[in-house]
Each structure stands twice: as structure tokens, then as C-alpha cells.
Amino acid sequence: MTILEQTVAAIRPADPAALAAARAHQDSLTKPRGALGVLEEVAVRLAGAAAVSPPPLPAPAALAIFAADHGVHAQGVTPWPQEVTVQMVGNFLAGGAVANAFAAQVGASVTVVDVGVAADLPPAPGLTVSKVAYGTADLSVGPAMTAEQVVAALEAGIAVARELVDQGARCLVTGDMGIANTTASAALICAFTGKDAAAVTGRGTGVDDETLARKVEVVRQALRVNGLPGGRESGPAAGPASGREGAGGLPVGAGSFSGGLSGGLSEGTEGTPEDGRAVPPLEVLAAVGGLEHAAIAGFVLGGAALGVPVILDGVIAGSAALAAAALAPAVVDHCVAGHRSAEPGHAAALDHLGLRPLVELELRLGEGSGGLLAHPLVCAAVRVMHEVATFDSAGVTDKEA
Numbered sequence: 303m304t305i306l307e308q309t310v311a312a313i314r315p316a317d318p319a320a321l322a323a324a325r326a327h328q329d330s331l332t333k334p335r336g337a338l339g340v341l342e343e344v345a346v347r348l349a350g351a352a353a354v355s356p357p358p359l360p361a362p363a364a365l366a367i368f369a370a371d372h373g374v375h376a377q378g379v380t381p382w383p384q385e386v387t388v389q390m391v392g393n394f395l396a397g398g399a400v401a402n403a404f405a406a407q408v409g410a411s412v413t414v415v416d417v418g419v420a421a422d423l424p425p426a427p428g429l430t431v432s433k434v435a436y437g438t439a440d441l442s443v444g445p446a447m448t449a450e451q452v453v454a455a456l457e458a459g460i461a462v463a464r465e466l467v468d469q470g471a472r473c474l475v476t477g478d479m480g481i482a483n484t485t486a487s488a489a490l491i492c493a494f495t496g497k498d499a500a501a502v503t504g505r506g507t508g509v510d511d512e513t514l515a516r517k518v519e520v521v522r523q524a525l526r527v528n529g530l531p532g533g534r535e536s537g538p539a540a541g542p543a544s545g546r547e548g549a550g551g552l553p554v555g556a557g558s559f560s561g562g563l564s565g566g567l568s569e570g571t572e573g574t575p576e577d578g579r580a581v582p583p584l585e586v587l588a589a590v591g592g593l594e595h596a597a598i599a600g601f602v603l604g605g606a607a608l609g610v611p612v613i614l615d616g617v618i619a620g621s622a623a624l625a626a627a628a629l630a631p632a633v634v635d636h637c638v639a640g641h642r643s644a645e646p647g648h649a650a651a652l653d654h655l656g657l658r659p660l661v662e663l664e665l666r667l668g669e670g671s672g673g674l675l676a677h678p679l680v681c682a683a684v685r686v687m688h689e690v691a692t693f694d695s696a697g698v699t700d701k702e703a
């Protein structure tokens with residue numbers, strides 16, 4: 303089995319006994335039942351994922367920022383020059399980015415991973431070089447990546463997850479850096495959810511109306527030239543409703559590349575876009591994804607396989623998680639949506655995954671910023687399970703007893 307296949311095979315769905323025990327425990331604590339709202343669901347979710355109640359405290363956290371460049375940058379989908387990607391990598395390594403400030407605030411480590419920056423980076427503390435290519439090809443004229451590149455990037459992400467957990471991380475937070483990557487994210491979200499490009503393509507770093515209109519067209523063209531759902535102007539272009547949420551697009555649990563690249567991943571229902579061709583998730587990633595999207599998908603799968611919860615950041619993470627969930631539906635049980643970004647496709651991705659974001663602050667940055675901010679909330683939710691007295695132990699009268 304390949305590392306990817308082993309990882310997918312190791313991911314377990316939420317454990318029903320641990321879920322039930324965690325719910326019962328929540329109800330025994332000295333608070334009105336349900337008083338902690340969504341935080342109760344988070345704690346129960348982590349118990350299911352860890353298959354034990356209460357679940358382990360999800361700390362310390364480790365942020366991995368996957369950096370890569372994008373051929374679609376040539377289409378004028380972002381006002382920022384491509385070299386900002388490598389410059390921001392330098393900024394992360396020097397500790398000067400928002401992600402560094404937020405990581406310091408919540409006590410998370412920061413690892414920067416070069417999976418596809420279009421420049422050579424000198425070795426530096428905190429930098430992992432797993433370069434698969436010097437950026438992707440332009441997804442609006444053909445596949446962004448080869449099948450081999452997708453698997454290499456996925457496995458690079460798995461390796462980072464394993465290493466961080468080996469080093470003691472008990473919660474992983476996704477991060478990204480890649481100028482133009484909100485375009486690839488929108489295309490992935492269209493392909494996996496069946497939503498129209500206009501509904502999920504946003505302003506990214508803050509593009510003007512004219513650039514946004516061009517970006518929508520670029521996404522549409524990318525889907526069309528790559529034979530993916532969503533390439534037409536009206537409505538979901540995919541076949542039968544098959545996602546977790548019953549939307550169109552490609553199903554969670556779709557299969558693998560044909561041709562034996564990842565033979566053990568071939569189970570599950572495949573999507574059927576308008577030409578009737580099944581499009582497996584690795585092929586979708588290759589067609590319209592980025593190297594950092596593939597690596598983030600691997601990182602999420604890797605964390606889930608090790609039973610370590612993963613906090614997802616914004617739209618880039620959300621679109622990568624759709625790919626991860628298409629490869630291994632149970633991975634979703636190990637994910638927490640850190641926040642919902644201002645990018646419209648993010649809400650569509652989270653809906654499709656069935657995840658509820660913890661924080662909503664109109665962030666539109668990426669880097670892991672929103673995921674980091676959610677980490678203390680996730681810790682607080684779990685700490686309650688460990689430290690709050692029960693009605694019995696504290697001698698507090700339970701009205702419902």
C-alpha cells in the first residue's frame with residue numbers, strides 16, 4: 303500500500319460509544335443542559351474522533367503553512383504579484399506575519415512547508431522543503447498538476463502531520479500561502495459541490511468588480527476545459543445529488559485515479575458530470591487544485607489517521623477538505639471548522655462537509671489565522687469535560703434528576 307492508501311485506510315469514523323458517553327457526561331456537569339451551546343458539540347465531536355470520553359486536551363497546537371504558486375496567476379485573477387508568495391514565506395520564517403502573531407497568542411508552533419513555491423528557498427529553521435514543482439500549470443488551459451504531483455503533494459502533507467504529531471502536537475491547524483489560490487479554491491468547490499462559479503468565487507485579497515468578473519470566467523473555463531461539473535453558466539452541472547448534504551457535484555467518497563496509481567482508493571461512488579465521465583477526487587485536485595491544496599488535504603488526512611484533531615482555516619482549507627473528504631469521508635469527523643471567512647465559497651464548502659464554523663469575524667486572510675483563533679475555544683470545550691464538577695460530585699441539585 304502507498305502512504306496515501308495506508309493513511310486513508312487508518313481513518314476511523316466517530317466512535318458511537320465515545321459520542322454517547324461524552325453526551326451523557328456533558329449532561330451530568332454543573333450547568334443547565336446545553337448551556338455551552340456549540341462548545342458542547344465540539345467536545346462531543348472530539349470524543350467521537352478520539353474514541354474516548356473525555357477526549358484528550360487538544361494542545362499543544364501546531365500550525366503548518368503550506369506555500370505554493372499558481373500558473374493561473376497569469377490570468378490576472380489577483381492584483382498581487384506572484385513573488386509575494388516567496389516574500390511572505392520569508393516573513394513567516396522571520397516571525398513577522400499575522401499567523402506568527404496569532405500563533406504566539408495561542409501558543410502554537412509554526413512550520414512553513416514549501417510544496418510548490420516558484421523559487422528556491424534557502425534552508426531555514428521552521429522551513430520544510432518538500433517542493434513538488436515550481437508552481438502549478440495554468441488550470442484555465444488544462445490540468446494544473448500531473449497525477450504524480452498530486453500524490454507527492456498529498457504525501458508531503460501527510461509527512462508533515464506525522465512529524466508534528468511525533469514532536470508532540472495534539473492539534474493540527476491548517477495554513478496556506480499562495481498568491482492566486484482563492485481561484486483554485488473556487489474551482490475545487492464548484493467541482494465538489496456542483497455550485498456555480500459565480501456563487502462561490504470571491505474577491506480573495508480584495509479584487510475589484512472587473513477582476514472578480516474575470517475570475518468567475520476563469521473558474522468556469524477551468525471547469526470546462528477539465529471536464530468538471532460547474533463549467534456551465536446555470537445551476538449545478540454535476541450528475542445525481544450525492545454529497546453529504548445532498549448537493550450536486552462530486553460525492554464525498556468518490557474513487558481514485560484510474561490506472562492503478564492508488565488502486566486501494568478506488569472504492570466508493572464516483573461523480574458523473576455532464577459528459578457522464580466519473581471524476582475521481584485525485585483527478586479533480588490535479589485538474590484545478592494547487593499544490594498547497596493537495597498538501598493540506600494530505601495534512602488533514604494524516605492528522606485524522608493519527609487520531610489528532612485538525613482545525614481548518616479558511617476557504618483554501620475548506621476546498622482542500624472537500625478533496626480529503628472525497629478520499630476518506632470519515633476524515634470530516636476529525637475536523638473542526640475554525641472559522642468562516644468572507645470568501646463565499648467557504649460557506650458552500652462547510653455546508654457540503656456538514657461543518658459549523660466556530661468563529662465568524664469577516665477574516666479573509668488565510669495563513670491559518672482563523673484556525674488559530676479557534677484553538678482556545680476548542681481547548682476550552684474539552685477542558686470543561688475534564689474539570690467541571692458533576693451535579694453528584696459537587697452536591698448541586700439537578701432539577702432534571
Ligand SMILES: Cc1cc2ncn([C@H]3O[C@H](COP(=O)(O)O)[C@@H](O)[C@H]3O)c2cc1C
Nearest residue numbers: 380478479480481482483484506507667668
Ligand atoms: C501580503 C499578503 C499576505 C497574505 N497572507 C495570506 N494571503 C492570502 O491571499 C492569497 C490568496 O488571495 P488571491 O487569490 O486574491 O491572491 C493567498 O496567498 C492567501 O494565503 C495573503 C495575501 C497577501 C497579498
Ligand SMILES: O=C(O)c1cccnc1
Nearest residue numbers: 506616617643666667668
Ligand atoms: O478564506 C481565506 O482563508 C482567504 C480569503 C481570502 C484570501 N486568502 C484567504
